[in-house]
Amino acid sequence: MYAYDGLDETLVRERATQFRGQVARRISGELSEDDFKPLRLRNGLYLQLHAYMLRVAIPYGVLGSDQLRALARIARRYDRGYGHFTTRQNIQFNWIRLADTPDILDELAAAEMHAIQTSGNCIRNTTTDQFAGVAADEIEDPRPWAEIIRQWSTLHPEFSFLPRKFKIAISGSPSDRTAIAVHDIGLSMLHGPGGETGFKVWVGGGLGRTPMLAEALRDFLPGADLLSYLEAILRVFNIEGRRDNLYKSRIKILVSTLGIDRFRDLVEAEWAQIRDSALRLDEAEVSRIRARFSPPAYEATAESGQFAGRRLEDAAFARWSAANLFPHKQPGYAAVTVSLKPVGGIPGDMAADQMDALAGLADEYSHGEIRVTHRQNLILAHVRQDSLYDLWRALDSLGLATPNLMRVTDIIACPGLDFCGLATARSIPVAQRLSERLAEIDERHDLGELTINISGCINSCAHHHVGHIGILGLEKAGAESYQVTLGGSSAEDASLGKIIGRGFGADEIVTAIETIIVTWLELRQDGERFLDSLRRIGPAPFREALYGRE
Amino acid sequence: MAHLVITGNRLRDGAVVWRGAAGDWSRDIADASIHATEGQLAASLDTARLEEASGRIIGVYEVEVETRDHGVVPARLRERVRADGPTVSVV
Numbered sequence: 258m259y260a261y262d263g264l265d266e267t268l269v270r271e272r273a274t275q276f277r278g279q280v281a282r283r284i285s286g287e288l289s290e291d292d293f294k295p296l297r298l299r300n301g302l303y304l305q306l307h308a309y310m311l312r313v314a315i316p317y318g319v320l321g322s323d324q325l326r327a328l329a330r331i332a333r334r335y336d337r338g339y340g341h342f343t344t345r346q347n348i349q350f351n352w353i354r355l356a357d358t359p360d361i362l363d364e365l366a367a368a369e370m371h372a373i374q375t376s377g378n379c380i381r382n383t384t385t386d387q388f389a390g391v392a393a394d395e396i397e398d399p400r401p402w403a404e405i406i407r408q409w410s411t412l413h414p415e416f417s418f419l420p421r422k423f424k425i426a427i428s429g430s431p432s433d434r435t436a437i438a439v440h441d442i443g444l445s446m447l448h449g450p451g452g453e454t455g456f457k458v459w460v461g462g463g464l465g466r467t468p469m470l471a472e473a474l475r476d477f478l479p480g481a482d483l484l485s486y487l488e489a490i491l492r493v494f495n496i497e498g499r500r501d502n503l504y505k506s507r508i509k510i511l512v513s514t515l516g517i518d519r520f521r522d523l524v525e526a527e528w529a530q531i532r533d534s535a536l537r538l539d540e541a542e543v544s545r546i547r548a549r550f551s552p553p554a555y556e557a558t559a560e561s562g563q564f565a566g567r568r569l570e571d572a573a574f575a576r577w578s579a580a581n582l583f584p585h586k587q588p589g590y591a592a593v594t595v596s597l598k599p600v601g602g603i604p605g606d607m608a609a610d611q612m613d614a615l616a617g618l619a620d621e622y623s624h625g626e627i628r629v630t631h632r633q634n635l636i637l638a639h640v641r642q643d644s645l646y647d648l649w650r651a652l653d654s655l656g657l658a659t660p661n662l663m664r665v666t667d668i669i670a671c672p673g674l675d676f677c678g679l680a681t682a683r684s685i686p687v688a689q690r691l692s693e694r695l696a697e698i699d700e701r702h703d704l705g706e707l708t709i710n711i712s713g714c715i716n717s718c719a720h721h722h723v724g725h726i727g728i729l730g731l732e733k734a735g736a737e738s739y740q741v742t743l744g745g746s747s748a749e750d751a752s753l754g755k756i757i758g759r760g761f762g763a764d765e766i767v768t769a770i771e772t773i774i775v776t777w778l779e780l781r782q783d784g785e786r787f788l789d790s791l792r793r794i795g796p797a798p799f800r801e802a803l804y805g806r807e
Numbered sequence: 808m809a810h811l812v813i814t815g816n817r818l819r820d821g822a823v824v825w826r827g828a829a830g831d832w833s834r835d836i837a838d839a840s841i842h843a844t845e846g847q848l849a850a851s852l853d854t855a856r857l858e859e860a861s862g863r864i865i866g867v868y869e870v871e872v873e874t875r876d877h878g879v880v881p882a883r884l885r886e887r888v889r890a891d892g893p894t895v896s897v898v
């Protein structure tokens with residue numbers, strides 16, 4: 258995995274020192290809150306309902322075991338002994354004291370981590386496939402490119418005050434596990450006519466108040482031109498994007514207002530000016546970065562007979578293997594999803610003790626590397642098949658082996674009104690009650706892939722528009738009201754869910770979702786996915802089951 | 808006028824605090840001074856905002872409350888969550 262060079266180290270340490278001075282001046286009263294707020298947000302520090310929240314960057318979701326231990330230490334020393342993994346592959350601490358933040362940033366810097374650009378109208382953490390470098394269907398490992406984008410975008414002076422925040426996702430596989438269609442820029446890797454690596458470029462996707470799927474901006478962009486082309490897009494957005502209306506300031510609004518053709522013309526004109534500038538990536542530089550992501554030293558091993566045998570002997574292990582393992586391109590290995598969605602638990606939360614224990618398991622079984630997924634789970638990406646049984650038993654004893662990846666209890670939920678200052682309703686208790694109610698139905702009927710996403714307000718941090726079932730918490734006449742959307746997907750068949758009808762109260766929403774699922778089971782054909790049934794039969798039967806023949 | 812109390816967050820740790828009759832800030836909403844007239848509220852808010860400017864408290868605003876058998880309760884769920892803490896127990 259990527260290791261800091263001297264430049265990264267200096268930059269992060271200098272930023273921590275600078276913030277120490279800013280915090281001291283704020284506490285002494287020298288800086289007003291109005292002056293200080295943009296500075297703290299630049300360092301990922303928000304004020305939430307009960308305390309400050311610190312969002313720590315995990316570039317493209319990759320962590321070393323010592324970094325996870327550092328996060329555990331921070332959780333224990335400065336928070337309440339846990340952290341919350343987010344849909345942007347980052348981690349948040351919910352109970353932070355302002356006065357402690359300089360020490361926390363120092364501890365992060367010592368572990369080659371930081372909170373830079375986790376907030377504010379800048380380019381945020383570039384997200385990528387959790388199975389990067391591992392997936393058998395991969396065209397190329399996207400992480401070196403994500404790292405190139407990180408280096409280019411970090412403290413980029415021209416793009417520090419964009420009209421609005423900016424999110425980029427990059428996928429190296431035809432199977433999209435990065436939700437490209439709902440990003441400001443989505444990059445999917447492909448080979449060009451001469452076999453060279455490049456990208457299909459998508460632009461203008463996003464959720465929130467005005468959900469939109471990205472449009473294709475360029476069918477093939479050579480890898481060498483990645484930064485100049487990104488710079489051209491950002492430049493057009495920076496100049497043309499709206500700054501007068503918060504709700505119209507994302508690039509998706511600009512693209513839809515101008516139309517994709519006009520937007521493309523502007524980008525291409527800008528690009529023509531800078532294409533052959535210093536932004537052009539030479540092969541030596543790309544190779545230098547690529548070398549930092551070379552695969553770990555896999556042992557030559559065949560498909561494990563022991564693994565097959567254990568699955569026959571132990572039904573619980575077989576169930577977990579079927580749900581939480583991903584095929585590895587190296588024979589005899591597998592990538593393991595560590596579920597942070599225990600039934601009845603808080604999606605994405607992890608206790609410090611679990612972090613320490615998982616860091617140990619990563620060292621023992623997966624070359625000391627952990628990844629964060631945008632579904633708020635973790636990955637051990639390089640596990641020998643003949644170690645899987647022992648690893649599973651260890652994970653199970655830690656409460657980290659729920660066999661539910663992409664299943665109905667693998668719910669994505671934002672912090673909602675229990676923590677978030679912008680929320681209009683709670684999401685966590687709905688997720689907890691739903692997973693308790695639906696686990697049993699899943700066990701009985703094997704529901705297969707069925708995703709549920711719950712956001713606590715229209716900002717849509719839990720991407721509810723692209724859940725097969727989406728739930729949006731609102732406040733109606735002083736009470737929580739939950740709006741349900743059906744038919745969303747963030748995969749390569751991306752679609753936005755459609756509202757099924759009027760919302761449900763907090764005491765009705767779990768039964769409403771159960772009704773949808775029970776109705777579907779009557780209509781399901783040949784083990785098809787909920788999403789496929791819905792696409793086949795449409796929403797009418799669900800509407801009727803929920804509201805009768807109104 | 809509805810009954811109102813004044814709230815904010817403590818600068819140092821972000822903790823939710825409620826303004827008492829003596830101008831003190833308490834972690835407990837039971838200690839909050841309740842305002843029943845516009846005039847009372849405006850005077851208290853003015854002073855609270857001065858305290859905000861001096862830096863100890865941030866984000867001062869008023870919150871509507873109801874008096875129930877077991878004490879003062881904010882009318883909106885958001886403020887009830889602020890007063891009582893998250894409704895879920897953490898890991």
Ligand code: SF4
Nearest residue numbers: 671677680713714718
């Ligand atoms: S969706 Fe709304 S409630 Fe949920 S984390 Fe985002 S801003 Fe907060």
